[in-house]
Amino acid sequence: MDSVQTVLALYVNNASLRELWDVESLGIREPIENVSKRKAFDEQLKEFHEKLTVLPDDRYDVELPWKLDTSAILPDNKELAL
Numbered sequence: 001m002d003s004v005q006t007v008l009a010l011y012v013n014n015a016s017l018r019e020l021w022d023v024e025s026l027g028i029r030e031p032i033e034n035v036s037k038r039k040a041f042d043e044q045l046k047e048f049h050e051k052l053t054v055l056p057d058d059r060y061d062v063e064l065p066w067k068l069d070t071s072a073i074l075p076d077n078k079e080l081a082l
Contacts, residue, residue, distance in 0.1 A: 048062065
């Protein structure tokens with residue numbers, strides 16, 4: 001006699017139900033986020049081209065990019081180092 005057996009296997013991941021419906025968990029980003037990143041990149045590229053100079057011997061000279069945010073200044077760790 002032929003028998004049929006139904007097997008149900010579930011793969012369980014440690015993701016909450018809310019995370020399953022969150023599009024960011026799928027790698028989809030909001031269009032506004034993509035636009036702001038693109039705008040920041042374009043500004044950085046423009047700044048790079050403005051600071052780029054060609055030297056007489058056909059070499060290039062450009063300044064290193066620095067973040068101007070002063071809130072990210074690291075505290076003094078002299079006592080820790082000694």
